[in-house]
Amino acid sequence: MPRPLRVAIVGAGPAGIYAADALLKSEVAADPGVSIDLFERMPAPFGLIRYGVAPDHPRIKGIVTALHQVLDKPQIRLFGNVDYPTDISLDDLRAFYDAVIFSTGAMADRALSIPGIDLDGSYGAADFVSWYDGHPDVPRTWPLTAEKVAVLGVGNVALDVARVLAKTADELLPTEIPQNVYDGLKANKALEIHVFGRRGPAQAKFSPMELRELDHSPNIEVIVDPEDIDYDAGSIETRRGNKQADMVAKTLENWAIRDVGDRPHKLFLHFFESPAEILGEDGRVVGLRTERTALDGTGNVKGTGEFKDWDVTAVYRAVGYLSEKLPKLPWDLGSGTVPDEGGRVVEEGGTHLRSTYVTGWIRRGPVGLIGHTKGDANETVANLLADHAEGRLHTPSSPEPEAVDAFLAEREVRHTTWEGWHRLDAAERALGEPQGRERVKIVEREDMLRESGA
Structure with missing residues (x-):
């Protein structure tokens, strides 16, 4: 047989x-x-x-x-x-x-080769994601002292990073975040989050639903500059041929024309700003320099030679995983x-x-x-x-x-085994039950192994 x-x-x-x-x-x-x-x-x-x-x-x-x-x-x-x-x-x-x-x-961060990328206060988005998701192999603390933060990239990971930085710890408490992440976010000083994209609204890689979720928090005011709403022939063609790209562009257009409200945390979505340099002083981030770009007719962009310095003291690069x-x-x-x-x-x-x-x-x-x-x-x-x-x-x-x-x-x-996962799953759910939460994630590898019966 x-x-x-x-x-x-x-x-x-x-x-x-x-x-x-x-x-x-x-x-x-x-x-x-x-x-x-x-x-x-x-x-x-x-x-x-x-x-x-x-x-x-x-x-x-x-x-x-x-x-x-x-x-x-x-x-x-x-x-x-x-x-x-x-x-x-x-x-x-x-x-x-x-x-x-x-x-x-x-699960690693793709490199971004600009001056200042290695300064203290310059972070990879993947490392931050691993921290707030309770990965057992990363440090248990994260420095969240910056009041003004830049996030480089216009994909869903950039949105996740910006949203977690902009929300309050108590908003995230009903989720599965472990205690160390809640404590870290409770001490978060961020009040302004600036997300930067090199190209325009039609080229953003956000999914429509994740983009709209930014606006659901009672603490986050999403702000789009009307001057960043621009399309060329290539952009119009992208919108016509891609329903998701068109939905993203429409959402951004609606946000650009509305009045700015009074929610305490401001989240700015910037387009046509290409990161040129992370500015430093005494080894730490003190700003971000971007070059203004312009559409070239195909949906791509070219530099204009016009630079701007942004007052931020932390920079997260979310330009892709590796x-x-x-x-x-x-x-x-x-x-x-x-x-x-x-x-x-x-x-x-x-x-x-x-x-x-x-x-x-x-x-x-x-x-x-x-x-x-x-x-x-x-x-x-x-x-x-x-x-x-x-x-x-x-x-x-x-x-x-x-x-x-x-x-x-x-x-x-x-x-560990599949049966061991069921034991770990039960242990995490038991941790969350007294707080009315679905689960609280167990973080330490040794604790995970013990609960799994490895």
């Missing part, structure tokens, strides 16, 4: 779980069957949703419900707190599995991704790296919404199954599931 197809997925965020779901829905899952092991370096699953989505986004976090249903399937096992390649290498994985899918995502290079895999330094064809990993000479696949942001870069990784996963899994049908996958030497358990035990790797 043929054995089930054995697949390892490295990374238990949405991309990895969507890949597991695609495998379970395939014909192979029915005959001869499929057996999937998810390896996650964090003690808990769900990746970006747990550690990359702002805590006041319950709608997005609701995706966890669907992911839960996938991980509940008996064909899937979770191995949390297992790091690739420290705890298990590609050669190790090949000994146990017919194929390996990497879905490790992107994936971490994976050992033993080829790497495209420019895009920060693993080269692939349809999810098949491609080596420098153009040949496919046998039985090795990628999906999600490690494959195509950190673009799109969480749900967009589902299409990625479907394509990658379809090609993996085609390779399986054609006999192009390698044969593992130890395909028995218990061989993995024995390997981790021999290496003394302290790992």
